[in-house]
Structure formats: structure tokens, C-alpha cells
Amino acid sequence: MFKLSVNLTRSASHYIKRTMSSQEQDVLFETLNNAGIITLNRPKALNSLNTSMVTKLLPQLQEWESKKTLVIVKGAGDKAFCAGGDVKAAIDKVEGPRFFYTEYNCNYLIGKYKIPYIAIINGITMGGGLGLSVHGRYRIATEKTVIAMPETKIGLFPDVGGSYFLPRLQVNLGLYLGLTGDRLKGWDVVKSGIATHYVPSKRLYELEVLLSRCTDEVEVDNLLNKFHEPSEQFSLSDNIKHINYCFAASTIEEIIERLQKVQNDWSEKTLKTLSQMCPGSLKITLRALQRGAQLELGQCLKMEYRVACRATENHDFPEGVRALLIDKDNNPQWKPKTLAEVTDDYVESYFKKLPHDRELQFFDSKL
The missing domain is CATH 3.90.226.10 (2-enoyl-CoA Hydratase; Chain A, domain 1)
Incomplete structure (x- = not known):
């Protein structure tokens, strides 16, 4: 002591x-x-x-x-x-x-x-x-x-390097946290x-x-x-195998299908949570985390900057902030409205390079 x-x-x-x-x-x-x-x-x-x-x-x-x-x-x-x-x-x-x-x-x-x-x-x-x-x-x-990381609820995506650290968490936990915005408390934060x-x-x-x-x-x-004080049990331990299975899927639609097969309290709650998220954000987030798993932190941040800039120019991010934080009517009108309407072209449009003078440059860049 x-x-x-x-x-x-x-x-x-x-x-x-x-x-x-x-x-x-x-x-x-x-x-x-x-x-x-x-x-x-x-x-x-x-x-x-x-x-x-x-x-x-x-x-x-x-x-x-x-x-x-x-x-x-x-x-x-x-x-x-x-x-x-x-x-x-x-x-x-x-x-x-x-x-x-x-x-x-x-x-x-x-x-x-x-x-x-x-x-x-x-x-x-x-x-x-x-x-x-x-x-x-x-x-x-x-x-x-x-x-x-609750960004999918406001029409954004888990940024600030989320595409780097989330896919590197064990047993697809990061994809689960990034898509659902679920909270971890106390010792769970260490366990994760x-x-x-x-x-x-x-x-x-x-x-x-x-x-x-x-x-x-x-x-x-x-x-x-x-x-440092020793740990207690991880609150998600009973569902880790389900998280690993469901969030290993390559599309949001398949994640939902796998959750429907699990049929327990956790899966029902997770399905309800995903249904309340911005459809475009869910697909953009999954794409960012899939790509970020193969990139260095700096590359992830450059990718995220393109997506974040596009989010300020499009409908969903301002609309999500309006509905949840400004007017607080909790009734965002997403465009596209459903997962089926979120096309691959729509998702990819967020990831395209910005004009050269608008791209993210780091303070130690040689350019």
C-alpha cells in the first residue's frame, strides 16, 4: 500500500x-x-x-x-x-x-x-x-x-480510429459494439x-x-x-459464442438472419437495437470495420475522414442529430429508409477519395 x-x-x-x-x-x-x-x-x-x-x-x-x-x-x-x-x-x-x-x-x-x-x-x-x-x-x-460507440444511432459511424481498434477486439466483439452501440461498464471494459x-x-x-x-x-x-485489481466475470460471457457467430457474417442482412436463429433474450434485444439504427450507417459501419481490419491506424483515419466528410454533406447524420439531440422527437426519417434500399453504390460513395486538397494530411506528413 x-x-x-x-x-x-x-x-x-x-x-x-x-x-x-x-x-x-x-x-x-x-x-x-x-x-x-x-x-x-x-x-x-x-x-x-x-x-x-x-x-x-x-x-x-x-x-x-x-x-x-x-x-x-x-x-x-x-x-x-x-x-x-x-x-x-x-x-x-x-x-x-x-x-x-x-x-x-x-x-x-x-x-x-x-x-x-x-x-x-x-x-x-x-x-x-x-x-x-x-x-x-x-x-x-x-x-x-x-x-x-453509439454513432449508428445518429446516422454516423464509429470513427476516431474505430475502424482500427474495433475489428481487433476478440471474438467479433468490436463489430457487435460498433453496430449496436452497446455499453460496457467497469470491469467489462478491461475484459473486452x-x-x-x-x-x-x-x-x-x-x-x-x-x-x-x-x-x-x-x-x-x-x-x-x-x-490494478483482479477481474470479475465478463457480463457478455454467456453470449460470446453467439456474438462471434452472428457478427462473423459478411453483411448486415446475414447478421440479422443469424441473430434470428439464436432465439434468446440477448438476440431478441440485439435485433430490436439494430432495427432502431440508421440503415445506411449500419452498412457503412460494417464496410469500414471490414476494411479497417487490414489497415494501419493512419490509413484507417484517412478512410474515416472521407466517410465523415461525406456524412456532413448527406442527409442521415444531420437528421439523426436533429431527431435525437436537437428536437429530441426520437423519430429520425432516414434516407435510405430500409436496409434493402441501401445499395452498394450508396455505401461506396462514402469511401471515395476526396479532392486532393481536402484529403486528411497528418502533421508529420512529408507532403
Whole structure:
């Protein structure tokens, strides 16, 4: 068991004062011993990401990569790490692509970060919040953690590198999560492979300060392993074989056929969930995950950027955000309306290359 020292308390009080004095900022950057600390600071909006935040994150992460021993990222308050991107802004045809461009550059940098990047995913972590965590070396879940990629419900698709990390989860779990938007909580997040460690939320403060004193990755690794608590059973374990079977199908229609054959409570619930999703999004998502399984992270993000830009230009994404988040009538009018109407040409139109000057370029690109 680790004990807090007097020095720890002093540095902590200084850190808290600094944080409180900059409450108006949407993202906070602090130094604590050897660590750079990032706090997503929009607690009333569940720390959802906007263009302002990702525009500040990218250069700071680049600077710290060569100056710090490690980086810790967390969310303000205890409700959320990050509930996703601010999709009300992202549906704008100009603002949306600008936001995705910088956000995806952040995802790319995190995926290739040279020093330990530790995301404390305490509370709600969805969409863009997974993009800021899952590509990093360490992801710490707590009993408050709830993760999901719910984009198919709003006419989008699991982006922020979702086409990279979801197909790499075991037993087709990623395809299940990406298509249904199902939530995983607490220990399930570790069991799924999305988190690397489980630490009770009451120990996070102690862990953060002790992490900040680490001088290399070996110390970080050892410390996290000491705080990590052993697992409980995976809540989806009874249906893993069904998930693996149903979501191995190559089309949405065949996934539905296989679910109909399973005939249990889980399959009936999953069928109902899929029926509530945007038909176009389901087919676009499946195509993105199938292709992403064969691509590197950077290639996935370039592919996703094309799809995301097309989503801002088409009907379903703005309509889904309107129905679920703006008017809240929960009655989206999808176009195409049914799976049968979603043609292969329609799906492929989202994946076509953009004009050269609109393609996603990474900050370290030679072009």
C-alpha cells in the first residue's frame, strides 16, 4: 500500500489551486513532477470535445512528447472522461470537417506516442472519448466507467480510429459494439480489451501523483500493475459464442438472419437495437470495420475522414442529430429508409477519395 507524503499534499494543493484558477478554459494543461497532465474541462457538457479543445491538444501533446516522462489525460468532474465529440457542431459542412481533421490528427499522434500515454477513463467514455484514450498505451477503467460507440444511432459511424481498434477486439466483439452501440461498464471494459487496467475511483488521485514521479516506462508499468485489481466475470460471457457467430457474417442482412436463429433474450434485444439504427450507417459501419481490419491506424483515419466528410454533406447524420439531440422527437426519417434500399453504390460513395486538397494530411506528413 502506498502512502501520501507531505510533499505530495503540497504539490497537490498547488495543482488544485492552479486548476481552479483556470476553470473557464475548456482544456487544462498542468505539469506535476515528471508528468504532463491534461484535464478535459467541460464537465457540464460531460467533457465532450469541440474544435477549440482538439486545436489546443494537438500542439501540447507534440511538445510534451519530447519534454515529459509521461502524459496523463483525464476528465473534469466524476461523471465523464469524455462523452464524445460535439456532434451538434460536427454536422456543419464547414465546421464538421475542420473538427474531424484536427481530432483525427490527435488520434494518430496518440497511437504513435513515444512516451507513456495514460488515459483515466473514469465515467462516461464514448465516441471521441475513446479516440483520446484507446490508442494510447494505458487505459484505466474504474467502477464508474461506461464505454460505447453509439454513432449508428445518429446516422454516423464509429470513427476516431474505430475502424482500427474495433475489428481487433476478440471474438467479433468490436463489430457487435460498433453496430449496436452497446455499453460496457467497469470491469467489462478491461475484459473486452478496451482498458488495460482497473483501479477503483477512490484511488485515482493517489495513483496520479505517484505516476507523476515515475522516471521511465518500467516504473509506470510496475505502478499500474500494483494498483490494478483482479477481474470479475465478463457480463457478455454467456453470449460470446453467439456474438462471434452472428457478427462473423459478411453483411448486415446475414447478421440479422443469424441473430434470428439464436432465439434468446440477448438476440431478441440485439435485433430490436439494430432495427432502431440508421440503415445506411449500419452498412457503412460494417464496410469500414471490414476494411479497417487490414489497415494501419493512419490509413484507417484517412478512410474515416472521407466517410465523415461525406456524412456532413448527406442527409442521415444531420437528421439523426436533429431527431435525437436537437428536437429530441426520437423519430429520425432516414434516407435510405430500409436496409434493402441501401445499395452498394450508396455505401461506396462514402469511401471515395476526396479532392486532393481536402484529403486528411497528418502533421508529420512529408507532403
